[in-house]
Amino acid sequence: GAVVSQHPSRVICKSGTSVKIECRSLDFQATTMFWYRQFPKQSLMLMATSNEGSKATYEQGVEKDKFLINHASLTLSTLTVTSAHPEDSSFYICSAREEGQLSSPLHFGNGTRLTVT
Amino acid sequence: GENVEQHPSTLSVQEGDSAVIKCTYSDSASNYFPWYKQELGKGPQLIIDIRSNVGEKKDQRIAVTLNKTAKHFSLHITETQPEDSAVYFCAGGTSYGKLTFGQGTILTVHP
Numbered sequence: 572g573a574v575v576s577q578h579p580s581r582v583i584c585k586s587g588t589s590v591k592i593e594c595r596s597l598d599f600q601a602t603t604m605f606w607y608r609q610f611p612k613q614s615l616m617l618m619a620t621s622n623e624g625s626k627a628t629y630e631q632g633v634e635k636d637k638f639l640i641n642h643a644s645l646t647l648s649t650l651t652v653t654s655a656h657p658e659d660s661s662f663y664i665c666s667a668r669e670e671g672q673l674s675s676p677l678h679f680g681n682g683t684r685l686t687v688t
Numbered sequence: 689g690e691n692v693e694q695h696p697s698t699l700s701v702q703e704g705d706s707a708v709i710k711c712t713y714s715d716s717a718s719n720y721f722p723w724y725k726q727e728l729g730k731g732p733q734l735i736i737d738i739r740s741n742v743g744e745k746k747d748q749r750i751a752v753t754l755n756k757t758a759k760h761f762s763l764h765i766t767e768t769q770p771e772d773s774a775v776y777f778c779a780g781g782t783s784y785g786k787l788t789f790g791q792g793t794i795l796t797v798h799p
Contacts, residue, residue, distance in 0.1 A: 679731035
């Protein structure tokens with residue numbers, strides 16, 4: 572089945588530094604990938620839609636300059652949390668939909684636990 | 689935009705019993721309704737989905753029903769097992785667009 576790989580699974584960084592999270596579709600191509608954020612015991616909140624070869628589309632309230640998204644190829648999207656602060660600590664999850672399928676479901680990575688100290 | 693409401697927030701059942709989780713959606717343009725199971729520290733895993741041209745879909749112990757008129761859909765798990773314990777999320781959206789997730793249901797199956 573379709574697999575989405577996310578790396579790293581956990582990262583701890585100091586306040587003010589930047590962190591990059593990678594999301595790869597391992598056995599399929601994905602023109603579109605989605606980035607979600609999840610707080611403890613809460614639902615998944617869509618942050619942005621990542622489009623291969625073009626700018627990401629951000630949801631209302633999500634800072635574009637803080638959460639930089641790059642989708643340089645059909646199998647890789649990256650999320651960079653810039654100048655991270657403790658309030659950015661969260662569980663970040665990416666997802667991708669298999670291209671070329673009439674009814675392709677959304678597959679999720681295993682998430683990245685970000686802790687900003 | 690779409691708004692998805694999910695109930696109950698917690699559900700506790702005995703092993704072997706059935707579990708039912710219900711969701712409602714607001715956007716009549718939504719035509720795709722997946723259900724995800726999330727275990728602690730992991731990403732959501734798709735367990736079943738249904739499209740608006742179908743009223744019911746079943747996969748072994750799991751079934752989903754959809755009522756387009758009333759804008760609600762439900763997940764049914766029969767013969768529950770302890771390994772079914774997890775957080776379950778419903779979602780609504782379009783086949784190629786973004787999904788809006790419900791608030792989640794913590795299912796606990798007691799041996």
